[in-house]
Amino acid sequence: QAKDAGRSNYRVFTQEMLQRANNKLMIEQDIGAAIEEKQLSLSLQPIVSLPDGKVKGFEALIRWHHPERGLIMPGDFIPDIEDSEAIIQVGNYVLEEGGAILARLIEQGWEDLYLAVNLSAKHYMDPGLIPLVQRILSKYNIPPQSLLLEVTEESVIENVDLALSSMRSLKCLGVRIAIDDFGTGYSSLSYLKQLPFDVLKIDRCFTSGVLENSVDTHIVTTVIDLAHNLGRTVVAEGIETQEQCDFLAAARCELAQGYLFSKPIDERKAFRILNEIEGDGVWPVESLPQLA
Numbered sequence: 001q002a003k004d005a006g007r008s009n010y011r012v013f014t015q016e017m018l019q020r021a022n023n024k025l026m027i028e029q030d031i032g033a034a035i036e037e038k039q040l041s042l043s044l045q046p047i048v049s050l051p052d053g054k055v056k057g058f059e060a061l062i063r064w065h066h067p068e069r070g071l072i073m074p075g076d077f078i079p080d081i082e083d084s085e086a087i088i089q090v091g092n093y094v095l096e097e098g099g100a101i102l103a104r105l106i107e108q109g110w111e112d113l114y115l116a117v118n119l120s121a122k123h124y125m126d127p128g129l130i131p132l133v134q135r136i137l138s139k140y141n142i143p144p145q146s147l148l149l150e151v152t153e154e155s156v157i158e159n160v161d162l163a164l165s166s167m168r169s170l171k172c173l174g175v176r177i178a179i180d181d182f183g184t185g186y187s188s189l190s191y192l193k194q195l196p197f198d199v200l201k202i203d204r205c206f207t208s209g210v211l212e213n214s215v216d217t218h219i220v221t222t223v224i225d226l227a228h229n230l231g232r233t234v235v236a237e238g239i240e241t242q243e244q245c246d247f248l249a250a251a252r253c254e255l256a257q258g259y260l261f262s263k264p265i266d267e268r269k270a271f272r273i274l275n276e277i278e279g280d281g282v283w284p285v286e287s288l289p290q291l292a
């Protein structure tokens with residue numbers, strides 16, 4: 001019987017693997033068509049300064065409106081294509097569309113806001129990346145510092161030597177770089193020292209526990225101080241309550257992003273709110289604490 005059980009476990013395992021492989025293949029094949037048929041879009045989530053709550057920029061987060069499968073969130077397709085060429089196509093789309101969004105922001109008088117886009121570390125090894133960024137900046141006449149390229153700590157550490165030289169070239173263009181999901185990627189301080197980044201984003205897994213868990217409290221305050229001592233700016237991700245926000249402001253974290261202010265929204269809604277808050281630029285708090 002033990003043998004049988006073992007065998008059926010094995011079968012389940014391979015079936016799951018097969019399904020994942022199929023899914024991966026399907027996504028890789030679909031993505032070209034998805035771009036062509038405009039099934040991809042970017043949602044925007046505001047990033048505000050602390051403690052005043054003024055909007056400083058947005059993060060662009062990809063969405064896939066699949067004709068048969070409906071809305072697909074990035075967590076359900078980005079990891080599957082991260083090591084294939086399709087991730088470059090997605091990144092190129094995100095840069096093109098991100099540039100167009102920045103151009104519309106500038107056109108409407110919001111030239112001081114920045115846009116953060118997410119790129120996979122693999123993209124930093126693509127020789128087409130730097131010419132593309134250069135072309136987009138000049139095509140839309142975008143001040144380079146308005147474009148922030150996010151890369152996760154985990155992926156950049158796996159590819160640090162290769163990513164480093166293109167990061168340096170991007171810095172020469174005046175574009176800014178953020179290390180995303182900081183704290184989840186096992187990077188050593190010697191890597192951190194080498195990477196030419198401007199912004200450090202503290203992952204939600206630390207900020208969410210900042211008031212309940214003293215370990216998280218210490219990690220967050222220490223990371224903020226470390227970043228500041230290196231001359232970098234800090235964004236706290238996943239801020240959901242006013243109390244978290246107050247804590248981070250007191251710890252001198254300068255920027256915050258999270259459901260407290262807004263979930264990712266479509267561009268039209270973002271512009272509607274921008275027009276409403278034109279006077280003081282303070283982004284309205286959307287969802288008050290919903291503690292489970």
Ligand code: C2E
Nearest residue numbers: 061062073074075078094118119120238239240257258259
């Ligand atoms: P990320 O870059 O760390 O983005 C933040 C994620 O946290 C987003 O999920 C956002 O909706 C979510 N979030 C923001 N505030 C809160 C909050 O207060 N509470 C909670 N529970 N969640 C919050 P999303 O849009 O599903 O994206 C997931 C991840 O997918 C992103 O994490 C990023 O790593 C990746 N991703 C998104 N767009 C792209 C893209 O265009 N290219 C690449 N390569 N990756 C992308």
Ligand code: MG
Nearest residue numbers: 059118150180
């Ligand atoms: Mg990000």
Ligand code: MG
Nearest residue numbers: 180181201237
């Ligand atoms: Mg993140």
Ligand code: MG
Nearest residue numbers: 152180181203
């Ligand atoms: Mg993330």
